[in-house]
Amino acid sequence: MIGTLVANDIKLFFRHRFFAIVTAIGVVFYLVIYFLLPNQVDESLGMAFFIEDREIPLYQSLVDEPGDYTIFDSEAEMLTALEETGDFFVGLSLPADLTAAAARGETVELNAYYAPGVPAEAKQIFHDVLVLVANTVNPETLADLARFNDTPVVLGNDMTGAPLSMRDRIAPLLLMMIVVIEVFGLATLLNRDVDNGTARALVTGPLRLHQFFVGKALMGMVLAFGQVLILSAVMGVLGTAPLLLLATLLLGSFLMVGLGFFIAAISKDNASVMGWTIVFIIPMVFPGFSILLPGLATGWMELIPSYYFVDSLHRIINFGAGWADVAGNLTLLLLVGAGSMAVGTAAIMRKF
Amino acid sequence: MLSVENLSYTYPGGTEAVRGIDFSIEEGEIFGFLGPSGAGKSTTQKVLIRLLRGFRGSITVLGKPLDEWDDSYYEQVGVAFELPNHYQKLTARENLSLFRTLYSRETRDPAELLEMVGLEDDADTRISQFSKGMQMRLNFVRALIHMPDLLFLDEPTTGLDPVNGQKIKDILRQQKAEGRTIFLTTHDMTVADQICDRVAFIVDGEITLIDSPRNLRLQHGRRRVRVEYHHDGTSAPTQQAEFPLDGLGDSDEFLKILRSNRIETIHTQEATLEDIFIQTTGRSLT
Numbered sequence: 001m002i003g004t005l006v007a008n009d010i011k012l013f014f015r016h017r018f019f020a021i022v023t024a025i026g027v028v029f030y031l032v033i034y035f036l037l038p039n040q041v042d043e044s045l046g047m048a049f050f051i052e053d054r055e056i057p058l059y060q061s062l063v064d065e066p067g068d069y070t071i072f073d074s075e076a077e078m079l080t081a082l083e084e085t086g087d088f089f090v091g092l093s094l095p096a097d098l099t100a101a102a103a104r105g106e107t108v109e110l111n112a113y114y115a116p117g118v119p120a121e122a123k124q125i126f127h128d129v130l131v132l133v134a135n136t137v138n139p140e141t142l143a144d145l146a147r148f149n150d151t152p153v154v155l156g157n158d159m160t161g162a163p164l165s166m167r168d169r170i171a172p173l174l175l176m177m178i179v180v181i182e183v184f185g186l187a188t189l190l191n192r193d194v195d196n197g198t199a200r201a202l203v204t205g206p207l208r209l210h211q212f213f214v215g216k217a218l219m220g221m222v223l224a225f226g227q228v229l230i231l232s233a234v235m236g237v238l239g240t241a242p243l244l245l246l247a248t249l250l251l252g253s254f255l256m257v258g259l260g261f262f263i264a265a266i267s268k269d270n271a272s273v274m275g276w277t278i279v280f281i282i283p284m285v286f287p288g289f290s291i292l293l294p295g296l297a298t299g300w301m302e303l304i305p306s307y308y309f310v311d312s313l314h315r316i317i318n319f320g321a322g323w324a325d326v327a328g329n330l331t332l333l334l335l336v337g338a339g340s341m342a343v344g345t346a347a348i349m350r351k352f
Numbered sequence: 353m354l355s356v357e358n359l360s361y362t363y364p365g366g367t368e369a370v371r372g373i374d375f376s377i378e379e380g381e382i383f384g385f386l387g388p389s390g391a392g393k394s395t396t397q398k399v400l401i402r403l404l405r406g407f408r409g410s411i412t413v414l415g416k417p418l419d420e421w422d423d424s425y426y427e428q429v430g431v432a433f434e435l436p437n438h439y440q441k442l443t444a445r446e447n448l449s450l451f452r453t454l455y456s457r458e459t460r461d462p463a464e465l466l467e468m469v470g471l472e473d474d475a476d477t478r479i480s481q482f483s484k485g486m487q488m489r490l491n492f493v494r495a496l497i498h499m500p501d502l503l504f505l506d507e508p509t510t511g512l513d514p515v516n517g518q519k520i521k522d523i524l525r526q527q528k529a530e531g532r533t534i535f536l537t538t539h540d541m542t543v544a545d546q547i548c549d550r551v552a553f554i555v556d557g558e559i560t561l562i563d564s565p566r567n568l569r570l571q572h573g574r575r576r577v578r579v580e581y582h583h584d585g586t587s588a589p590t591q592q593a594e595f596p597l598d599g600l601g602d603s604d605e606f607l608k609i610l611r612s613n614r615i616e617t618i619h620t621q622e623a624t625l626e627d628i629f630i631q632t633t634g635r636s637l638t
Contacts, residue, residue, distance in 0.1 A: 004453045008439075015441040197437030201494070204401050204431040205454045208423055 001207055005215035006222060009189060013223065019185045026181060027227055030174040031234055037166040045122075048082050048091035048113075050075040058099050082115050089118050090126055164318055166292075171237055172313035173288030175249065176306060178231055179224040179256045180284050184277040186220035186260035191273050194264070194351050213261075213345050220257035225250055237317045244323055245316050251330050252309035254337040259284075261344025265351075287311065305336040353379040353502060353533045354400070359409035360557075361395055369395035371557040372409065377550075382524060382534040384548035384565075386541065386625070388635055392557040393537045394434070394506065400535065401431050401504050414501060427457050430495035434506040434537075436487035440480040444471055444490050447479060448497060455498040465493040468523060470516065484511045492520055496527070503527065506537045521547050541625035551625065555633045565625055572631055573622035579606070581613035590616060 014020045047069040051059050054071075063071065072078035075093045082091040091113040101108050112130065114123055193199040193216075203209050228249045232238045238245060259280060267273040287307035290298075291314050301307050308329040315321035355376040362368045370392045377383040387393050398404040400411065402418065402425065411418040414428055438447045448462035466472045469489035479487060492508050508524070509517040524534060524547050538544055544551050545565045552562040561568070575597040582590050595606045597620060609615075623631070630636055 001454055004450065008442075008450050012439060012441050196440070197433060197435060198439055200403065200433065201431075201437045201451070202454070204403065204426060205451055206423060206426045206456065207454050 002211050002215045002218065005202070005207065005212070006219045009215065009219040010222065012189060013185055013219070016185075016188075019188075022181065023185075023223075023227065026178060027231060030178065030231060034167060034170060034174055034235055037170055039165045039167040041165050045090075046070070046088040048072060048078045048088040050078045050091070050093045052094060053096035056096070056099055059094060079113060082113055086115065089115050089122065091115075168318050169292045171235055171317055172291055172310045173285070174235075175228050175231060175313055176252065176288045176310050177285060178227045179249075179253050179309075180281050180306070182220060182224040182227065182253075183256045183260045183263065183281065184273070185223060186216070186257060187263040187267065187273045187277060188270060189219070190216050190260065190264035190348070191267050191270065194348055195269060209349065213348075217257050217261070217341065220260050221250070221253050224253035224256055228253065240320065241316055241322065244321075244326070245313075248309070248312045248316060248326065248330060248333075251333040251337065252306075252313070255305055255309060255333050255340075256337075258337040258340035258344065261348065262340045263344075265344040265347030305333070308332045308336075353377050353381070353414065354383075354535065355410075355412040356396075356400075357410045359396070359399065359407060359411060361399055361404060361407045363395075369557055370399070370407075373554070373557070373559045375552050375559060375562055377533055377535060379533055380528060380531050381549045382528050382536060382547055384544035384551035385535065385537045385554060386539060386544055386551050386629065387554035388539060391554045393539075393554055395557075396554070397504055397506060397535070397537050401429065427455060427498065428500055429502045429504060430498065430500035432491050432495040432503075432505045432508055434510065436484065436491040438479045438482075438487060438490060438494075441478060443476045443478050444482070445475040447490065448494060451494055452497050457498055459498050460496065462497070465497060466490075468496075469493050469519060485513060485516060488512055489516060489520070492523075496523075501532060503532055503534045504537075505534060507540070508536070509538075509540060509543050517543075541629065545625045553629055553633055555635050560633050561628075568625065568628050569622045572628040573620070576621045577606075577618060578621055579609055579618050580616040581609055582616055583613055594621070 014023075045068065049062060049069055049071045050073075051062065051071055053059070054063050062069070070081070070088070072081065078091045078093065082088050093111055093113070095110075098108055098110070110130070112123075112126065193202075199212060203212055229246075232245065232249065263273060263276045263280060267276050283304050284306040287301050287304055287310045290301055291310060312321070312326040312329040312333075315326055357374050358372045359370055359374070360368065360372050361370040373392075373396065375383075385393050385396065395404065399407045400413070400418070402421075413421065413425070418425075438444075439450070442450070444466060445462050448465060452459045452462060463472065463475060466475050469492065471486060471489055471493075474482070474486065479490070482490070488508070488511050492505070495503055495505065505524075509520050512520065521543065524536075527534060528549075536544070536548060548565060550562060550564050551568070553560045563571070576594050577597055577600060578592060578594045580590055580592045582588075593605070593609060595603050600606060
């Protein structure tokens with residue numbers, strides 16, 4: 001009986017032109033975005049130099065040892081490249097008398113030219129490095145540049161040499177977007193069933209109330225989980241830890257189904273379903289963007305239930321996390337999903 | 353078939369919608385439950401179809417207390433609501449087929465049901481393109497799909513044109529002939545008068561009267577005959593006269609009018625159900 005209801009609901013879902021189009025286009029669109037993004041990271045910060053006198057010993061290492069920089073024959077060429085190519089973030093013009101002036105203890109004027117759009121933080125970092133280097137120059141030898149040792153300690157995942165590409169970063173966000181959008185579909189169908197009286201017609205037949213709700217929950221899960229499964233398979237992320245990833249996707253879908261129930265319960269008609277969905281969807285996607293743009297992440301994001309979904313996906317897909325690593329997240333997803341479904345169900349039952 | 357004793361129902365907000373009503377319905381009977389809006393008709397029906405729980409009193413349906421019935425209850429009863437409630441994106445045939453698959457007992461072919469109410473040509477049309485009358489007819493036959501023993505019908509003829517209204521009444525008589533029991537909630541006294549074996553008047557949650565329409569008419573009507581006649585060959589307006597029904601054949605005046613005038617109408621002065629309702633409850637049905 002529940003199977004009949006689920007099949008009927010899926011048929012109804014795809015007969016709503018809006019849902020059918022959004023679902024089909026959504027999956028394709030997200031995949032296109034995913035594959036258009038680079039899957040490698042270019043971490044190099046290109047620097048440009050114009051060295052007035054390449055024979056000066058201090059500059060010899062720059063000239064002799066190739067690095068992530070380019071030495072130009074004239075200052076004008078350097079500035080043009082800096083402004084127009086986008087390959088360099090800073091350019092330094094090193095005058096011939098720099099070392100001599102430094103040795104005489106005179107103030108050295110040095111222009112650092114930045115490419116358009118270089119953030120203030122990067123400018124400040126480069127300035128600090130430059131001051132540090134200048135101050136470590138031994139006027140006697142003009143060669144001994146480093147008088148200290150440092151031991152790098154990385155807190156958390158050391159991403160040195162294995163940076164996350166944009167594609168890796170966007171994968172959890174896209175998977176979450178798919179299930180979040182299904183919230184709208186589920187809430188709409190559920191609301192219509194109650195509003196149009198079809199739910200009442202069903203439960204005054206042999207279908208029981210709990211079967212009605214189980215059917216709706218399963219329909220939501222099939223739609224949301226089905227789509228993320230397709231998306232994950234095409235993205236090629238399923239191979240990471242298939243069972244764990246499937247469990248996470250399932251619990252994420254469950255969370256969103258619970259949210260769909262809740263939205264249906266508090267909505268009066270289709271317009272209010274739309275309104276409430278927007279209210280809930282916007283904060284739900286925040287955690288996904290915080291992975292895409294890590295600077296956005298703040299502590300309060302952990303109050304948003306979808307954080308635990310997207311964080312789990314991120315850790316499984318991008319850092320090879322295991323069951324123990326995300327068990328807490330998954331438990332929270334289960335509890336919040338069950339809680340919102342229970343509240344939603346109780347509220348909907350009052351409408352019968 | 354159905355017995356209700358001292359039934360009361362109070363909504364969670366405190367509104368007492370039904371106040372200690374009693375009635376029983378025999379097998380194969382069409383029982384009309386009549387009353388104005390807000391009288392308690394729908395609440396009673398919702399209790400009987402188990403949409404509302406927590407009632408007081410006792411209800412026995414099909415030989416078993418209502419609260420002892422399990423899910424098989426809905427295999428035995430058919431329900432049609434006042435407002436059509438169909439899946440608008442499905443066709444008429446798909447709607448009936450969906451409900452058909454939910455029942456475990458023998459069911460009717462949707463095509464046969466659609467033909468019964470003249471919707472056979474629209475079987476594969478989506479409900480969103482149906483008129484209200486078409487949706488009402490579909491609503492009605494959906495309740496018959498599993499050939500239930502007991503039917504709960506709420507205003508089954510509302511919104512129908514006279515031809516289709518008559519068709520529904522004919523089907524109801526046919527259902528009765530096949531032994532089905534029908535609980536009909538309505539405020540249409542004409543429908544109740546035409547097809548109900550007995551009717552109950554409910555006002556403010558209380559039943560004020562239960563009897564057959566015929567008995568009610570006889571009890572509450574006047575035993576008189578009214579004659580409307582016209583003097584032949586004159587342009588005088590139509591005249592009328594009333595005579596006691598008892599001893600009518602011995603009334604010389606009545607016989608004289610019949611012999612010497614052109615009779616336009618002769619009617620016994622029976623009360624309509626609506627008249628009786630107003631007379632006994634002091635309320636109108638609308």
